[in-house]
Amino acid sequence: MTKTPLYDRVTLIGLGLIGSSLGHAMRRAGVAGEIIGADRDEAVCKKAVELGFVDRAETDAAKAVADADLVVLCTPVGTFDALAKEIAGALKPGATLSDVGSVKLSALKAMAAHAPEGVHLIPAHPVAGTENSGPEAGFAELFEGRWTILTPPDGADAAATEKLKSFWEALGSKVEVMEAEHHDLVLAITSHIPHLIAYNIVGTAADLETVTESEVIKYSAGGFRDFTRIAASNPDMWRDIFLANKDAVLEMLGRFSEDLSSLQRAIRWEDGDALHKLFTRTREIRRQVIEAGQDE
Amino acid sequence: MTKTPLYDRVTLIGLGLIGSSLGHAMRRAGVAGEIIGADRDEAVCKKAVELGFVDRAETDAAKAVADADLVVLCTPVGTFDALAKEIAGALKPGATLSDVGSVKLSALKAMAAHAPEGVHLIPAHPVAGTENSGPEAGFAELFEGRWTILTPPDGADAAATEKLKSFWEALGSKVEVMEAEHHDLVLAITSHIPHLIAYNIVGTAADLETVTESEVIKYSAGGFRDFTRIAASNPDMWRDIFLANKDAVLEMLGRFSEDLSSLQRAIRWEDGDALHKLFTRTREIRRQVIEAGQDE
Ligand SMILES: NC(=O)c1ccc[n+]([C@@H]2O[C@H](COP(=O)([O-])OP(=O)(O)OC[C@H]3O[C@@H](n4cnc5c(N)ncnc54)[C@H](OP(=O)(O)O)[C@@H]3O)[C@@H](O)[C@H]2O)c1
Ligand SMILES: NC(=O)c1ccc[n+]([C@@H]2O[C@H](COP(=O)([O-])OP(=O)(O)OC[C@H]3O[C@@H](n4cnc5c(N)ncnc54)[C@H](OP(=O)(O)O)[C@@H]3O)[C@@H](O)[C@H]2O)c1
Structure with a gap:
């Protein structure tokens, strides 16, 4: 790539679907000088290097963020508090700390609790995904034509926000900026409740005594199969989302x-x-x- | 086609998605000597002949069933009673009267109320579809690898049932035979409730005051868009289904x-x-x- 990278070094923490897609998309767009990966699982780190979407990877997140200009948390939102605490001391002054979590107020709070002065906190959420997980599920086109929502806190550095906006746009995404609280309400209805009711109906169907599980599967082409796809999404990630966005989810669920x-x-x-x-x-x-x- | 057709003359009443798909699939399989279409709309009749999935078509259903060996109702289930009454006197003795309705007990009752002695009543439901409607939505492959459920009443002619089974198999479908009542319970959970909750969440989202409709649409890639696809299905057809399968739908809805x-x-x-x-x-x-x- 001959383009000038937007960030010299980017560290991705968590190398699953979104982390690996980010790596591939960054490579294609040439927006990062160097891509460092971190994952608690040694085998995933190896796989990531092998697949080529990071330059190197390691299990120690604090080590991985050293000297990074942009750090992106790509793990379930329930891990953000502990992760932010772990890496806080190792963050470079002036670096941007961001994430891709599906809930934004809790993400902001978790990161704000630990991030040192001088680190720019700009939470982000690419509204794009599939029901697949893991380092092999990612692809460079995932964010194309989709929206990424940035939720910088009051008083966030305007230049740092602009730069992160350009970053996501370079990956093919459209970008919107809004308050974290509003994000959580919007996503409760466009994503969290749809997942909840998909999980629910698949559970209801599995529990019937009058209709067998094999019948439910045979005749799933009538509509049910689309719900099974959604209800195959990552259990850890979704548990964390419902717990982290409890209030908005309960509010929307009441209306539903x-x-x-x-x-x-x-x-x-x-x-x-x-x-x-x-x-x-x-x-x-x-x-x-x-x-x-x-x-x- | 050099194959011997299973039925010399087949009449399709209703030339929408399922009627047109049946026509195309029958042509491809060579299972009908002649395909006659009937539709209340003159323009649809013309279109059907133009698209070639019927040999001729007319708006008078009673005329269209004359001398047919197999008649298939392909209109919303709420029309079956009136249609069966209209064509009853014109049915050939020994003909098979079937349908493709998504609810089977009400279909059976509606047809049984009018069909004369000597006509074989064998309701059927191909569990296959799309959210599109009309004569141009159909395609020959719709039934491939999907299940068609036959619900012959007690005492139905075994040979007539076998023949209809072979007919659907020739179109690429797998065939199962069960009681109409059981069918309605199975489809309530695998098709009717999924549609109901998809319609419902799309309605809930449209009614919010805190989240705009344009936000709901922009961020629909988080799961919501899959529900909008299902909630784009034909309103007439689905109103009829919920009314015709009221008991099973309410039972499953209670559990959900x-x-x-x-x-x-x-x-x-x-x-x-x-x-x-x-x-x-x-x-x-x-x-x-x-x-x-x-x-x-
Ligand atoms: N999937 C979507 O559709 C989607 C869309 C937008 C945003 N998001 C957000 O993106 C983030 C990642 O989701 P994903 O779809 O990429 O999930 P994924 O494919 O399952 O990857 C999850 C990653 O997080 C790591 N992880 C899980 N639990 C952990 C823990 N307790 N401590 C440390 N690391 C842990 C996993 O490590 P291992 O490699 O050891 O398993 C893996 O690297 C989540 O916050 C999610 O809300 C997801
Ligand atoms: N769509 C699916 O996924 C699916 C799957 C399996 C079974 N089914 C069943 O198949 C049947 C037809 O559905 P479809 O998807 O083919 O619908 P469609 O594309 O909307 O076609 C409906 C047909 O019925 C006719 N019709 C509608 N109301 C009528 C009335 N009051 N009197 C006479 N004719 C009327 C229409 O006539 P015009 O041409 O004048 O509009 C059209 O020919 C329904 O019983 C449905 O339950 C549907």
Whole structure:
């Protein structure tokens, strides 16, 4: 690459789906002079070097962040507090500490609790993913055409935020800046509740006595199979998300359940018009999702 | 085609996604000597002939079934009663009257109320579909590797059932025979509830005051977009399904809501283990769906 890298050294902590995708995408875009990986699992570190999305990798996160200009936490959000504590002392003054966690207020709090003065804290969340995990699941195109949300705290350094914005844009992402709290509300409805109800219906189906598991699987092409895909997502990551975004999730879940009760009532009282009206409105939203290029 | 057709004349009533797919698939398999279409809409009849998946088509269903050996209702299940009444007098003795409706007990009852003695009543449901509608949405491969469920009533003619089974197998489908009532229970959980909750969450998201519709669409890649696809399905068809399968849907919905309350409680009380346990179990179901070839 002949481009001037945006950051001379970037350290990725956690080399799963998102960490490996970031590595591949950074390589392709030429935005990092050097990419260092950290993973608690020695075998994953080796694999990452072998796959070529990091230059080197090690199990000691504090060592890995030495002299890095940008450090990105790519582990489940429940690990951020301990990780931030572990690396805090090793961070270079003027470095940017960021993450890719799916919940932002808790991420910000966890990092802010430990990051030393002079380190720029800019949480980020690429709204892109698949149901796969691990260092082999990543690919450079994951962020293309998707949105990445930055949630810098009040008083964050404007230049550092701009630079991180350029970084994500170089990876093909569109970037939006918003408050961490608002992010968590938006993602509760566009991501966390969809996952929760997918996990839930797959569980409900597995528990039936009147319908066998083999029937559920055979006839899954009627709609159920799409939910099984979502419900195959990483259990650690999703447990952490629901715990970290408890308030927003419970708020949205309350609304979902209220609306579902009203649909239930429409079915019980055979109110076909009410059903038809909802089913027509939802089509319009689909049209807009496609128009916005968010389902290709 | 040099193959001997299974039925000399087949009439398809309703030329939307399923009707047109059936036409294309029958052509490819050479299982029908002649394919007659019927649709209330003159323009759709013309389109069907133009696309070539029927030999001729007309708006008068009673005329279209004259001399047919197999008649398949391919309209929403709420129309079956009126349609069966309309065509009953024109059915050829010894003909098979079938359908593709997504609910089977109500379909059986509607057809049985009108079909004359000597006509074989064998309801069927191909568990295959897309969210698209109309005569241009169909394709010959829709049924390949999917299951079709036949629900012949007690005392149905065994030879007629066998023949219809061979017909669906010739279209690439796997065939299972079960009671209509059991079908409705199985499909309630594998298809009807998934659609209901997809419609519901898209509606909930559209109604929020704290999150804008444009945000919901922008960040839909986090899971929500998959639900919008399902919630774009035909409103007439789905209204009819929920009304026709009311009891089984309400039964399954009750279980779904019970389980969701328990998940809600786990989040409120931060019971990470309970969440993790469910999220791990559901992964296993996904593995089986893939192994069964139901998601390609
Ligand atoms: N998947 C998505 O769709 C998606 C989308 C946007 C954002 N995110 C966010 O991205 C982050 C990573 O998710 P992912 O999909 O990349 O998951 P992943 O493929 O499962 O990778 C998780 C990584 O975190 C490490 N890890 C897990 N538990 C740990 C612990 N207790 N201590 C230290 N390291 C630990 C794993 O180490 P091992 O190698 O030892 O397993 C692995 O490197 C999460 O915060 C998630 O919320 C995910
Ligand atoms: N879509 C799926 O995924 C799927 C899967 C399995 C089974 N099914 C079942 O297949 C059947 C047809 O669904 P589809 O997906 O093919 O729907 P579609 O593409 O919307 O086609 C519906 C057809 O029914 C006709 N129709 C609608 N309302 C009618 C009425 N009141 N009177 C007479 N004709 C009417 C339509 O006529 P116009 O041409 O005038 O609109 C059209 O020909 C339904 O019973 C459904 O439950 C659907």
